[in-house]
Amino acid sequence: MTHWLIAPVVLPAMVAPFIILAARYHIGIQRVFSVVGVLVQIAIALGLALRTSDGTVLLYQLGDWAAPFGIVLVGDRLSTMLVLLTAVLSLFVLLYAIGSKWDERGRHFHVLFAFQIMGISGAFLTGDLFNLFVFFEVLLIASYGLMIHSGGNARLRAGVQYVLFNLLGSTLFLFALGAIYAETGTLNMADLAQRTQLIDPDASAGIRVAAVLLILVFAIKAAIVPLHFWLPSSYAEAPAPVAALFAIMTKVGGYAIIRVYTLVFPADLELTAGLHDVWLLPAALLSMAVGAVGVLAAKKLDRLVAFAVISSMGMVMIGVALFSEAGLAAALYYMIHSTLAAASLFLIVDLVRQSRGHVKLKTAAPVAGAALTAGVFMAAAIAMTGLPPLSGFVGKLMILQAALDGPLPVWTWALILVSSLVSVVGFARAGSTIFWKAQSVEVDETAEPAAPPATLSYVAVGGLLALLLALTGFAGRVYEYNTATAAQLYAPQPYIDTVMNTPGKLGRAGDAKADYDTDGKTGDETKTEGETH
């Protein structure tokens, strides 16, 4: 049992109260601790990702209570990769928030930021559905605070909608959990995976209701059409660094769908047969199409990016909804790509807002720093819309290739290609209106020229774009890793064995011993490795 597995949850949980208690009135110290905390978080996440990269499943039993009774955290390739992605993303977002002084415009930015990272990392690592709910609430309550950070009436109004929608989602989540518990008597995901195999398919009414409720909840989080209504105004009104951090929040919903529908309700499970293939793929295609139309129709740049997020989340879900290893591997690649691309776009929107004062898609006079902003906007837009040579194109190719063997290949190909074209047009129109046509506008000499954005802001945006570039350059390596991840997700037996058979205070120690001797690697290795730390 390695204690490092709980570090991504505990570290931000310690940093946040420390900042509140020790550095409440000193923004400089807050910044230092916040950045150092995120750097350490990256180091830990990197270590965990390296440890799990060979297929090891790490397990942490809280209070040493064994699995079906105790709470467990589980780290496999997928969860550690996403924890690492969260940590890396939050570093650049934090740098931007410091560079653009967003963190000074309201109280407790760094504290809420740390709690948000804690909630996201916990949601990725937990091996228990109820704790998934709890971590969802942790990340949501932090996001409520961040969402209305620095105030303003428009932001508060959008905040009310955002909070209410998520409250309803949480209530639905609890209904789903109650139904699952009533049907199976457990909420541990590995235990559930075993028990759903045992339920008689003829007595499936209750568990099917629970499975549908659960996918609805995750679809709300992932902003899949028609459950996306909360996203555009809340992402558009949120402060820029917050919106950029929120780029990972839709992926939490995507992660939950991947986890639950490969482990607990896999596609070949007779009990819930027909739930996956019928609904998820059309919903994903619809999200992508609606998002692309939204990109074309948006009148403001921030809305445009919000709809691009919906579109890219639809793209991820297409890969997931194929329910094949190739599809999932492509979806995971696209997930990393779209998180980074969306985050950089939200930051660039803020750069534009700083230099022009607004983000309406109208021509206005060029301002200081516009050339550089136009450059990064173009790069990020190319990535987001999936034009060559950046990673969006590679990811899209992977999903197209995987879709060939899936259901509805013609529809998938047609919709992906047409939506890409539509969003290319949308982004090109926005870019040319804001940056290109600026030359044709008479400059108002009397107006006070806006100060160009801080260098650190550009460093943050440039860092995200460099990551996108690296993702393109190492696409083969990343895809290999994701293929291994997908294979691990589709062969969940080692995961289940590790969770269920590692002995603890209340464990079935005798059974566990026998299991170690037979398959040697999984749980045993985890345990001995952990003790060396």
Add this chain to the structure above:
Amino acid sequence: MEFLVASAIGILTAAGLYLVTRLRTFPVILGVSLLTYAVNVFLFASGRLTTQAPPILTDATTYTDPLPQALVLTAIVISFGMTAVIVMIALGAYLGTDDDHVDDVPAKQARKKGDAA
């Protein structure tokens, strides 16, 4: 008793959903509260209904499932905190804009406000 609990959950949910569709912050918050009551009772009932039994395994014949009680306790705390947050945000939004609509302001009302100002 099963009928009573089931209908209580049903009525609370129906009333909550009705209030949520009112689209003004006060009824919506009340509606969300009713929904959380409903879900708490539902969670509580998910461990099967037993009367006069402790949630501790003293003798193996009469006990009630302790886990739903723990779940409900967590859910109550969380929903209470969330309700407090939404009340504060809604109050801020109402005092700032003098308008308690949850959705975007209807055009008619926006015009009326323009006349008044």
